[in-house]
Amino acid sequence: MTTRRRMPKRTWLTDSPVAAVVLPIIGLAAAIGLWWGATVAFSIQPYLLPSPWDVVVKFFEQPGYLLQETGTSLLETIEGFLLAIVIGVPIALVIVRSVILERLAYPLLLMVNSIPKVAIAPLLVIWMGFGQWPKVVMVLLMCFFPIVISTAQGMKSTPTELVELMRSLNASRAQEFFKLRLRYAMPQIFTGFKVAISLAVIGSVISEFVGATKGLGYVIQQSGASADTTLAFAAITLLSVMSIVLFYALVLLEHWLLPWAQEKR
Amino acid sequence: MIRLDGVGQVFDGREGQVTALEKIDLHVRGGEFVTLIGRSGCGKSTLLRLIAGLLPPTSGAVQVAGQPVTGPRRDVSFMFQRPALLPWRSVLSNVMLPVEIDKGQGDRGKAAYRDRARQLLELVGLQGFERRLPHELSGGMQQRVSLCRSLIRDPQVMLMDEPFSALDALTRTELSEELQRIKMELSTTIVFVTHSIEEAVLLADRVVVLTPRPGRMREVVDIDIPRPRSLGQNAHLTEVAAISGRLHALLAEKESGEPGVPGEVRPVDEVRP
Incomplete structure (x- = not known):
């Protein structure tokens, strides 16, 4: 059953059109989450790296x-x-x-x-x-x-x-x-x-x-x-x-x- | 209908000139079904292209319907080994392509041709597939569409270059039998290139055996088995076996003229120098 292991599994996550839209959004959200986490965890100064929230606030100013x-x-x-x-x-x-x-x-x-x-x-x-x-x-x-x-x-x-x-x-x-x-x-x-x-x-x-x-x-x-x-x-x-x-x-x-x-x- | 007199073809290869065809004299009568059979490289496809006017002969003369061939004619259609369908066109519009290219010269209106296209698609069992795109069809179905396309202008002559050789064995048999049926309905003259003895025996009135490098006519074999012919179990097994054996022998023969054993199938490369 080596072929089965090599083939990517096909589930609704690979085939449905909803997943095709949702998955990229999850990926993006995870990256933003990491960024946010880093600015909070290491208390980075906004002039070096602003948090996502700062950026959103800036836009709405x-x-x-x-x-x-x-x-x-x-x-x-x-x-x-x-x-x-x-x-x-x-x-x-x-x-x-x-x-x-x-x-x-x-x-x-x-x-x-x-x-x-x-x-x-x-x-x-x-x-x-x-x-x-x-x-x-x-x-x-x-x-x-x-x-x-x-x-x-x-x-x-x-x-x-x-x-x-x-x-x-x-x-x-x-x-x-x-x-x-x-x-x-x-x-x-x-x-x-x-x-x-x-x-x-x-x-x-x-x-x-x-x-x-x-x-x-x-x-x-x-x-x-x-x-x-x-x-x-x-x-x-x-x-x-x-x-x-x-x-x-x-x-x-x-x-x-x-x-x-x-x-x- | 088709007349070849002393036709020869020489190509300029990388290592000097290559003689593809030599001294071909052939007369195909109206309504006749002739197959050209030979090994790869015997110039059978080249011969077909000469008749089609896709290639001018180096020597000799080619005539179709009494006129010298100077280029592709509208009453001659060509069918290729691959379906050669335009991938963005639906089945129906692929069949209609020759009519569209040839606009202004049509003797009937476009609507009449469209009806004819539907009729042809029905004839090959593709009714209901008119609006599909080629990639949605199997190889056999695609080649059927290609067959309809080459029939749309009611050609006097059909030139077929190994049209079924890329298909699986079952589909090939099916399509050969279908072609035979269509041939019996229409009175088209057909020249059919193949390397399958089975196909040649099933379809042809006459089989022209070509020798490779340079392509020469080795022999013309008449096939008198009554139609409709079919493969497998039928009433003429002895005749089929005799002719197949003879063709095998002719194809297996070495260029020196040494005869091969009738019925023996040799791997192609073994025989080549």
Whole structure:
């Protein structure tokens, strides 16, 4: 009965949809509990590590302000992310059509991706001023690479027998592209989106550290100057929530748009 | 219906040129069922692709319905070893794919084709599955959908590349018998590639035996067993055994022409140089 021991046991805890929602919440609650326990047990000063309760209180001292800053960061994140899709997907589609273009473009893409984004944040401010643009562009730079790579990979993953099928039906190049290759690439493109959206949030924070007057990144930077650790934690918590919500929004969108792709995972 | 004259195919391999097919002369009559049988690497799939217009021959001429083949034709359909269904399309819309690709040229309306698709699905026992997605079906059911798809435009010629070889033995037999039934109802010309002697004997009017590397026509065997044929217990066991034995012998024969023992099954790799 070695196989039984090796197989994960299947119970309602692994299979029911209720458990799928409840279990992550329990995990999160346990982590917060530990954090809280630590601050109480070792009587840690709030300027070093505030307790969860301090953070919640901090949020409710100025909820309007913090939500407004969250809105600013959210807008930059979504704008940059959508721009990365609008630019990245077509570039990937062009690249996969030609080996020469792919070889020309790949090292360039790798180079752009390897630049530490923090290093160019001040440059973006010099080039584009203090407005929203340097932030959106930073998010774009963060998202661009995973979207291009996964789209290109997806476009190359079409099984040969399906390509041959389309050929045998005398399909035009456009039909082969839209009815087969692009559709087949969608699950992989979505994987790129999901990687990119978390990076997008990070990008918006980085850009708000430099030359910004708004946004959660700015809030964190300011709280550092005044040693208001609790405020920084409140902002970080809001960022995490934002990141999680955006990620699951994409997961839901994928379930809705690509119901056929779930079986393949 | 199909005419091959002196057809040869040479591929550029990594270590020089590889002759896949040589001096193939074959005439398939309208409504005939011909199977191509041979070991792996004898170029039988290549031959099928030449007839389909998916590949231009290096030498010789291929004709379908009196016209030289220059590309895929709408009255010729191709069925693959794997079901090749689009995973995001329902069963019905997979069957309708050829009609959709070929829009504007349809001689009937789309609604008429949809009725035809339902009819075909019923013919292969898939009524009620029209809205399912391919991954919800078994391998045998998927291949049935693929069969319906290749029949939707009422092709004059059906080219089938080992369509049942990826299925389990029982399903394979079932589908072969179904294909035979469909064949008797429609007057489609079929060229069917296989490496199973059983399948060839069950389905074919004529069996073309190919030798490997380079693929040449070794012999054409007529099969006069009356239809419907079935596997297992039937009235023509002696004839079936005789023809199967002969095909075995032809396939087991070494390239030098040394005959193999009739009926003996040798492991494929043992015979290869």
